[in-house]
Amino acid sequence: xxxxxxxxxxxxxxxxxxxxxxxxxxxxxxxxxxxxxxxxxxxxxxxxxxxxxxxxxxxxxxxxxxxxxxxxxxxxxxxxxxxx
Numbered sequence: 802x803x804x805x806x807x808x809x810x811x812x813x814x815x816x817x818x819x820x821x822x823x824x825x826x827x828x829x830x831x832x833x834x835x836x837x838x839x840x841x842x843x844x845x846x847x848x849x850x851x852x853x854x855x856x857x858x859x860x861x862x863x864x865x866x867x868x869x870x871x872x873x874x875x876x877x878x879x880x881x882x883x884x885x
Contacts, residue, residue, distance in 0.1 A: 808821070814867050822836070822837055823856070825861070833849055839874070840872060842872055845868050849863055
């Protein structure tokens with residue numbers, strides 16, 4: 802997916818949408834971990850649910866209460882960033 806345009810959108814803190822997503826690496830009601838070409842994205846919140854994900858198109862949608870979105874650059878170990 803190199804060269805694919807990546808975007809995110811948070812609507813009214815109730816819906817998170819993203820394009821250019823390569824994989825869902827983990828999810829719970831309070832956190833979703835995603836990979837895109839530039840690294841990883843952590844979506845934090847409560848009552849989070851994956852509404853749609855297409856590996857082919859890279860489209861991703863989650864619903865729930867979104868309280869934060871963090872980008873982790875490529876090459877940074879996820880455990881290092883979470884427990885820092």
